[in-house]
Amino acid sequence: MPHYVQRGQIPRKRHTRFHRPDGRLYTEQLLGTRGFTGISSLLYHRVPPTQALRFGQAISVQPETVPEQALRHHHLRTAAITPHGDPITGRTPLLVNDDVALGICCPTEPMSCFYKNADGDELLFIHEGTGRLETMFGTLHYTEGDYLIIPRGTIYRIVPESTQTRMLVIEASSTIEVPRRYRNEYGQMLEHAPYCERDIRVPEYMEPCDETGEFEVRIKARQRITPYFYAHHPFDVVGWDGYLYPWAFSIHDFEPITGSLHMPPPIHQTFEAHNFVVCSFCPRMLDYHPDAIVVPYNHSNLESDEVLYYVNDRFGSRRGIEVGSITLHPAGLPHGPQPGAVEASQGARRTEELAVMVDTFRPLHLTRAAQALDDPQYPYSWIP
Numbered sequence: 001m002p003h004y005v006q007r008g009q010i011p012r013k014r015h016t017r018f019h020r021p022d023g024r025l026y027t028e029q030l031l032g033t034r035g036f037t038g039i040s041s042l043l044y045h046r047v048p049p050t051q052a053l054r055f056g057q058a059i060s061v062q063p064e065t066v067p068e069q070a071l072r073h074h075h076l077r078t079a080a081i082t083p084h085g086d087p088i089t090g091r092t093p094l095l096v097n098d099d100v101a102l103g104i105c106c107p108t109e110p111m112s113c114f115y116k117n118a119d120g121d122e123l124l125f126i127h128e129g130t131g132r133l134e135t136m137f138g139t140l141h142y143t144e145g146d147y148l149i150i151p152r153g154t155i156y157r158i159v160p161e162s163t164q165t166r167m168l169v170i171e172a173s174s175t176i177e178v179p180r181r182y183r184n185e186y187g188q189m190l191e192h193a194p195y196c197e198r199d200i201r202v203p204e205y206m207e208p209c210d211e212t213g214e215f216e217v218r219i220k221a222r223q224r225i226t227p228y229f230y231a232h233h234p235f236d237v238v239g240w241d242g243y244l245y246p247w248a249f250s251i252h253d254f255e256p257i258t259g260s261l262h263m264p265p266p267i268h269q270t271f272e273a274h275n276f277v278v279c280s281f282c283p284r285m286l287d288y289h290p291d292a293i294v295v296p297y298n299h300s301n302l303e304s305d306e307v308l309y310y311v312n313d314r315f316g317s318r319r320g321i322e323v324g325s326i327t328l329h330p331a332g333l334p335h336g337p338q339p340g341a342v343e344a345s346q347g348a349r350r351t352e353e354l355a356v357m358v359d360t361f362r363p364l365h366l367t368r369a370a371q372a373l374d375d376p377q378y379p380y381s382w383i384p
């Protein structure tokens with residue numbers, strides 16, 4: 001997405017004859033968004049990507065939400081989730097609406113097949129663990145603190161290399177992009193942006209795989225997963241170019257914008273998508289006016305639900321949260337620093353907090369799994 005990239009071999013002109021060493025033709029595929037007018041890439045395969053042998057029974061992956069209850073603040077203690085499954089089946093959706101699904105994944109098993117999300121882009125925040133995101137575009141090595149942006153339609157598998165993995169999984173029904181206000185009319189990232197192209201990692205070239213056999217790709221579309229079977233390896237791409245590809249950005253490369261007085265959450269914005277934004281709260285110098293109150297003021301987010309995922313437990317304005325906690329402060333209720341936080345912050349020069357925020361512009365719904373993690377006392381945590 002961020003800029004033009006080319007990997008492997010491609011013909012000099014698009015849509016022209018491109019021969020394999022054995023004289024046969026490579027086959028071209030356009031992966032494109034917004035009809036034919038959004039960002040796209042052209043990929044060159046050894047085998048036509050249309051050659052499916054068969055497909056299996058679809059299974060629903062529609063998250064089960066709980067009926068609407070009283071409007072209140074929530075605190076989900078996600079550390080209680082038992083690690084299970086693989087990097088796809090181990091995902092536990094917690095907060096969902098038609099625009100986005102937020103969940104946690106702590107896998108214990110390797111992926112036995114490939115995966116493609118055709119419903120929208122995915123953003124995986126790697127809280128713990130190292131490994132490889134292998135895709136038809138090549139490989140991205142990941143480590144703790146990485147955001148992995150996987151465009152819809154990308155066939156991939158995640159190969160953890162560490163014994164423990166913990167991911168915050170953000171599944172959009174739209175495109176996840178660098179915020180428009182960080183880019184000029186040519187797409188280049190601007191001087192005031194908190195990160196730039198140098199911080200963005202793109203897939204390393206991976207030799208095309210010419211294995212034959214039976215390869216399963218589980219395709220998520222319309223909240224169902226349909227298994228598709230092919231006689232060729234899905235990573236048979238000899239080359240590609242374009243603007244559409246998976247990429248990585250480390251939260252540790254986000255350069256915080258600080259001010260004399262308290263700066264609002266938009267300065268932490270990292271990504272945008274349809275009807276939600278993602279922000280990174282990173283270690284930084286605190287507000288430097290001599291009389292500054294360095295924790296947030298009470299605020300009513302009248303048109304958005306605010307979700308925070310706490311990567312560490314150093315969040316200045318909150319108490320009682322743990323590593324891996326999620327708070328949901330819904331539209332319609334004010335929230336702010338908890339008792340004693342303003343006083344305790346006096347004279348502080350730095351914060352070491354690390355958190356990922358997701359603000360949605362339409363209400364989120366709790367899943368049944370989220371309900372089981374919810375702290376019933378949290379709404380009263382502002383009482384001194």
Ligand SMILES: [Fe+2]
Nearest residue numbers: 299306329335
């Ligand atoms: Fe807030």
